[in-house]
Amino acid sequence: MDKNIKILVVDDFGTMRKVLRNLLKQSGYENIVEAEDGVSALKVLKGQKVDFVISDWNMPNMSGLELLKAVRADADLSKTPFLMVTAEALQENVVAAVKAGVSNYIVKPFTSEVLNEKIQKIMEKI
């Protein structure tokens, strides 16, 4: 599949963004943009074409769930694949994300293989 897709990484913790970037790189994804919370992520999404969003759940200003809802509610963005990163597979959170239309979720910590597999699975379907 196309490893050149543009991926938006959203996390308030700079180190975590770097970790994700490294993991993505290991699987061959190099085209990565970053945002530090939901609000700035939306700005990025509206300013350029992004093929895939990987977002943390817990962020100030606008949480991952709120970002997801905003993306799904936006006619131009609603089809964008959205992978939610959570710290634990907390049933409540996961169900909320799934109901809001998340493409899949991934639990920290994960390896680049697992991440890649999730991305591939999601991309295959569209």
Added chain:
Amino acid sequence: MQFDSLINKLNGMASDFLFLDGQKLDIPTSGKFLNQLDEVIQEAQDFDIPLLIQTARAMAHILEKFILDAVDSKEDAFKQIESGISLMQRIADSFQNSGEYTGSIQDFLEAASAISGAPIPVEGSQAEDQPQPNALQSVDETPEQPVSPPQEVEIQDESLLKDFISEGLEYIEEIEVNILNLEQEPGNKDYINTIFRPFHSMKGVASFLNLETIRDLAHNLENLLDDARNDQLQVTPPVIDAVLDGADALKMLIGQLKDRLAGLPSQALDLDLKALMTRINKVRQNDQQTGKKLGEILMDEGVITPEILEEGLKAAKGDPPKKLGEALIGEGKVTPRQVSQALRKQSAQITDTSTIRVDTQKLDDMIDMVGELVITQSMIQQDIKNQLTVDRNLTRDIAQFFRITSGLQRLSTGLRMVPIKQTFQRMSRLVRDLAKSTGKQIAVEMEGEDTEIDRNMVDEIYNPLVHMIRNSVDHGIEPAAERIKQGKPEKGLIQLKAYHRGGNVVIEIVDDGKGLDRTKILNKAVKNGLIENDEGMSDQDVFRLILLPGLSTAEKITDVSGRGVGMDVVKQAVEKLRGKIEIESAPGKGTALVTSFPLTMAIIDGMIVKIGPERYILPTSAIRQAFRPQESAYANVVGKGEIINVMGRLMPLVRLYELFNIRPERMVPWEAIVLVVDGESQSKCMMVDEIIGKTEVVIKNLGERLKNLRGVSGGAIMGDGQIGLILDPEGIFDLSET
């Protein structure tokens, strides 16, 4: 006909499902089904069909487990959902045709709960969906995701660790500040969230970087805060302490990591992590066990019955949601008094044995009383001196009594002392915020944050410190580009230092910015008519000019230090606290603002002076020197009044006895004693009969009626039990000029 839309919905689900095969039931599709089930439940509730609601809920539970990858067999789950859809279709059809459904759904419910693990509801019961006991539990043992990444070597790159260290330390600082805020307002969810989030983020990253200890500690702290966030835990002092200690420990762990990265030998940590984590968990569980809910307490007391409680809980869940107590009072089931008693019982359950909170007023009163005790002691001491014969036993006992008294005094002043750390942390936060808004890069270093000051001083010194910090950020530190041009590090540095010197606590704010500009200050001062020229003025003298009103040299008015808030305000505030401010600065190197405050506001170092039969106290800090002048040093200049030549400087002489209408023992200066006293803007000589000695006195205010007495700032009880007035130099100068 009324069931048409419901039946259509169910038919839609059925055909959607038909086109799937079990393997393709992916996350987005599951989400779609969950939402559809929610809609079905909604309509079933409107039509009041409990059988349908229960079936739909049982299916939702299976789907949720399916999403979490927590079902044993995907195939079984899939089949069960399929049969659930057709069961729902049958129920809806039957209601459409006959208004009832006579079949049983018990078999389905049992099979469903075998898959989802959710409790089996009683068929047809109207009860609200019980929350699943495991709804909040995390199921991180999902087989697909290994708990620790096997490829640590790849990720463990040094730059990531470095990032983690610096970002982590920043986070901890933020946590510390917010914890202090939380302590003030234990119920504030925003504060809890701002503390929870960084722990949570740190845990996440630590898990990637294989920093297991940090991960576990952060995880424990996160859980504690999560409970607080969800109202399962009250934020009590032990909780605050545990979080603070946890943050400290994290800081140490990160520090250790930093050392290791720098190739330094790793030092053994003075830290019992296991004990700390046990404590955190204990704090967490203690509350859960002992913290009975309000309803339970009211029930135990026999105030309400379980039925009333249930009704009350329902009412509390309404829109807008109310607290249980409010709801019960609203329904007239309990009196406000009963609720408040129960609440008090509830909070009494959570007691901490290591610290107690005491009303500051009580503490202040106690310290005052100890002050009186010390004074009484010195009165006794004087009385004994005046006795001709003294009993030996009495002398011994009194000596012992004195030792106890001074011990008590030391202890009691210590009670009110707190480390300046909290204040510094607020300052450091301020620097960061200001740096952000001015677009400058500034680091903060703290030194001596364990230095203690009187709790009552903390609030008082806050504002002056804020102004000084603002000045340093705004006028001191240069923008990065300019700093690079100057060959300085790009990032500016502000140091906060605190230490004790004599009876004072000294606080320094040191920046490595551009320093004060002598020429600019002089020009402005001349322009504003503050001085005529700079003849004979040292750099120190010039810098002191910025403390005068109306001298702000900033060319640009920014929202940071603004216009009105000049250093003169700072100076006034500092002096109000009987403090002093000094300025050191070197062009291009930076500026140091050195303030010193008395350790406590309640006691001053005073010089007792005698005029005629009266004794007065002058703050020692205001007295520059004391001497008996030569007759030749005295002059009476027409138009200027009496002056004394003090080592080449001519200073006006103030005869205190004239101002206070007393008959002095000595009328001529060269027989009396002259004190050179500093006021706010000038120095004058004050004439007294003699100096009796130095003493520490507890300041008492003179009460409402004498509040505005000029020249006197307060009173104190002296060693012999008499009252001595404390003189206010500035006020005396004013009096002498009118």
